[in-house]
Amino acid sequence: MTTITTLTTTTTLDEKRPAIYHEELLIEQRQNARITSRTAQTTQTASTPSPTQRALLLHAAQQPYALVSDHAIPTLLHKDEILIKVTAVGLNPIDWKGPAFNFGIPSLPWVNGRDLAGIVVQAPETTSAAPSRLRKGDLVLVPSTDYRDIRKAAFQEYAVATHFNAARIPASSCAHAAASVGVAFVAAILALGVSFGVDFSGIAECPGPNLVDVLGDVDVGTIPADVRDECLASREGIERPKRGDWIAIWGASTTTGLLTLQIARLAGLKTICVADIARHGSRLHAAGADILIDRHDTTRALEIIRGITGNNLRYAIDIVGRETSTLLQSALNAEIRADGSHAHLLGLTGLPKGEQRDERIVYHTVPIKLFHSSPEVGGAMVLWLERLLETRTLVLPEIVRAEGGLEGANGALEVLRRGDASGKRIVLSLE
Ligand SMILES: NC(=O)c1ccc[n+]([C@@H]2O[C@H](COP(=O)([O-])OP(=O)(O)OC[C@H]3O[C@@H](n4cnc5c(N)ncnc54)[C@H](OP(=O)(O)O)[C@@H]3O)[C@@H](O)[C@H]2O)c1
Known part of the structure; x- marks a missing residue:
C-alpha cells in the first residue's frame, strides 16, 4: 500500500x-x-x-x-x-x-x-x-x-x-x-440484484439475499416513487439472468466494476470485462474476470463481445458514460425472445438518449436510494457485506x-x- x-x-x-x-x-x-x-x-x-x-x-x-x-x-x-x-x-x-x-x-x-x-x-x-x-x-x-x-x-x-x-x-x-x-458495493448489488434481479441466495461461498424476494415483502407504497418502476422491473422470472448467462461490464477497472464482476461471477454469471488491459488486466484476472477486452479499440471490443457470446448478449452494465453505454448497447442482441424476454442495459453514469435508443431493450438506472430508504433492503445488504468481508470472499x-x-x-x-x-x-x- x-x-x-x-x-x-x-x-x-x-x-x-x-x-x-x-x-x-x-x-x-x-x-x-x-x-x-x-x-x-x-x-x-x-x-x-x-x-x-x-x-x-x-x-x-x-x-x-x-x-x-x-x-x-x-x-x-x-x-x-x-x-x-x-x-x-x-x-x-x-x-x-x-x-x-x-x-x-x-x-x-x-x-x-x-x-x-x-x-x-x-x-x-x-x-x-x-x-x-x-x-x-x-x-x-x-x-x-x-x-x-x-x-x-x-x-x-x-x-x-x-x-x-x-x-x-x-x-x-x-x-x-x-x-x-461502500458506495461501489451498493451500486453493484442494486444493479445486479434489483435492476437485473440476480438471485444471490445460491452463492455457495457466501450466500446473499434474493433482493427480488426481499422487495416482494416490502409495501410498494414505501418505495420512493421515482425508483419504484426500476425496483419492480425484474420481478418477472423470464427477465432475470440465469447461471451461465453472459454479462458485459464496460469500465470493469472502476471500483464499482471490480465489485460488480466479482458478485456477478459468484452468482454464476460469465463476465466480459472491458478496461485498459495493460494497466488493469492482472487485477481483473485475479478478481475472476472470464473474458478481458481492451477498451482502446472500441470497434474490435464490440466484435469480440459479439463473437464470444455468439451474438446473444442479453445483459450489460456500463460504468463510464453515455458514449460507452451507447457502444455497449450495440453489442446486445436486442431481439425480443419467443418467451417475451428482453435485453437489458444498465448505465451508472449515462444511457443512450432519444433516437439512439432501441425500444426492444430495457434500460436501467441503479435505484441507489433504495439502500437508505428501505430498512429491509439496506439491512439485507449490509449483513451480506459483513459476511463477504469476514469470509474474505471479495477482493x-x-x-x-x-x-x-x-x-x-x-x-x-x-x-x-x-x-x-x-x-x-x-x-x-x-x-
Ligand atoms: N449512479 C450511481 O448511483 C453511481 C454509483 C456509483 C458510481 N457511479 C458512477 O460510476 C462511475 C465509476 O465510479 P467508481 O467510483 O467505481 O470509479 P473509479 O473507481 O474512480 O474509476 C476509475 C477507473 O475508471 C476507468 N476509466 C476511466 N475512463 C474509462 C473509459 N473510457 N473506459 C473504461 N474505463 C475507464 C479508469 O481506468 P483507466 O486507468 O484505464 O483510465 C479507472 O480504472 C463514476 O462515474 C461514478 O460517478 C454512479
Missing part, C-alpha cells in the same frame, strides 16, 4: 459558518468512552466529542472545499441512528464531479462525502424494530447514499448513519480499505492512503479528477 503525503493541501478556515444542528442533544456526546478498536486490537480512548467539529464545507459550485473547525456535531434524531467518529473517508468521483458540474448539492453551504469508516460512539440500545445489533465501540463502514441528509456526509469528524446502512468491519480487514468499498480495491486528514481532500480530489489514481481508491486517513 502506498502512502501519499503530498496530497495534503492548505485549505481556508471559515469561522462564519452557522450551526444548523440540534445542539441540545450534544450533551449525550460528552462522555469519555473507552473504545476498543478491533483493527488494531488495542484499547484506545475516543476523544470526547465536543459540540463542534472539523468539517469540509462547500460554499459554492466550482469552489474547493473549505475546512472549518466550528461545524456542529450532528445529532441523532431517532432510534435507528448511530453516531460515528470518522477515521477514514473513501473518495468517490462524485465528490469532485458534484461541485464541478453543480449537481447533488441540495443547498449551500453543504458537506459532501459518500464513503466512511469509523467507530460507533453513540448507539441506542434498541432500534425501532429490534435490539440494536451495533454497539458503542464497533468499527463500521457506511456507504452514505443519503446525500440530502447533511448529518450523514463523510467529510466531517462525526457522522450519523442508520443502523441498517452500517456494516461492521471484521478484525481481519483494514478499516481504510473498507472505507473504499477489495487497492487503496492509496492519504495522510493529513480532511486538509488533504482538495489535493486528493484533484488527483482523482486527473485520473492519476487509476484503478485505486484514495482514502483520507483521519486517525
Whole structure:
C-alpha cells in the first residue's frame, strides 16, 4: 500500500459558518468512552466529542472545499441512528464531479462525502424494530447514499448513519480499505440484484439475499416513487439472468466494476470485462474476470463481445458514460425472445438518449436510494457485506492512503479528477 503525503493541501478556515444542528442533544456526546478498536486490537480512548467539529464545507459550485473547525456535531434524531467518529473517508468521483458540474448539492453551504469508516460512539440500545445489533465501540463502514441528509456526509469528524446502512468491519480487514468499498458495493448489488434481479441466495461461498424476494415483502407504497418502476422491473422470472448467462461490464477497472464482476461471477454469471488491459488486466484476472477486452479499440471490443457470446448478449452494465453505454448497447442482441424476454442495459453514469435508443431493450438506472430508504433492503445488504468481508470472499480495491486528514481532500480530489489514481481508491486517513 502506498502512502501519499503530498496530497495534503492548505485549505481556508471559515469561522462564519452557522450551526444548523440540534445542539441540545450534544450533551449525550460528552462522555469519555473507552473504545476498543478491533483493527488494531488495542484499547484506545475516543476523544470526547465536543459540540463542534472539523468539517469540509462547500460554499459554492466550482469552489474547493473549505475546512472549518466550528461545524456542529450532528445529532441523532431517532432510534435507528448511530453516531460515528470518522477515521477514514473513501473518495468517490462524485465528490469532485458534484461541485464541478453543480449537481447533488441540495443547498449551500453543504458537506459532501459518500464513503466512511469509523467507530460507533453513540448507539441506542434498541432500534425501532429490534435490539440494536451495533454497539458503542464497533468499527463500521457506511456507504452514505443519503446525500440530502447533511448529518450523514463523510467529510466531517462525526457522522450519523442508520443502523441498517452500517456494516461492521471484521478484525481481519483494514478499516481504510473498507472505507473504499461502500458506495461501489451498493451500486453493484442494486444493479445486479434489483435492476437485473440476480438471485444471490445460491452463492455457495457466501450466500446473499434474493433482493427480488426481499422487495416482494416490502409495501410498494414505501418505495420512493421515482425508483419504484426500476425496483419492480425484474420481478418477472423470464427477465432475470440465469447461471451461465453472459454479462458485459464496460469500465470493469472502476471500483464499482471490480465489485460488480466479482458478485456477478459468484452468482454464476460469465463476465466480459472491458478496461485498459495493460494497466488493469492482472487485477481483473485475479478478481475472476472470464473474458478481458481492451477498451482502446472500441470497434474490435464490440466484435469480440459479439463473437464470444455468439451474438446473444442479453445483459450489460456500463460504468463510464453515455458514449460507452451507447457502444455497449450495440453489442446486445436486442431481439425480443419467443418467451417475451428482453435485453437489458444498465448505465451508472449515462444511457443512450432519444433516437439512439432501441425500444426492444430495457434500460436501467441503479435505484441507489433504495439502500437508505428501505430498512429491509439496506439491512439485507449490509449483513451480506459483513459476511463477504469476514469470509474474505471479495477482493477489495487497492487503496492509496492519504495522510493529513480532511486538509488533504482538495489535493486528493484533484488527483482523482486527473485520473492519476487509476484503478485505486484514495482514502483520507483521519486517525
Ligand atoms: N449512479 C450511481 O448511483 C453511481 C454509483 C456509483 C458510481 N457511479 C458512477 O460510476 C462511475 C465509476 O465510479 P467508481 O467510483 O467505481 O470509479 P473509479 O473507481 O474512480 O474509476 C476509475 C477507473 O475508471 C476507468 N476509466 C476511466 N475512463 C474509462 C473509459 N473510457 N473506459 C473504461 N474505463 C475507464 C479508469 O481506468 P483507466 O486507468 O484505464 O483510465 C479507472 O480504472 C463514476 O462515474 C461514478 O460517478 C454512479
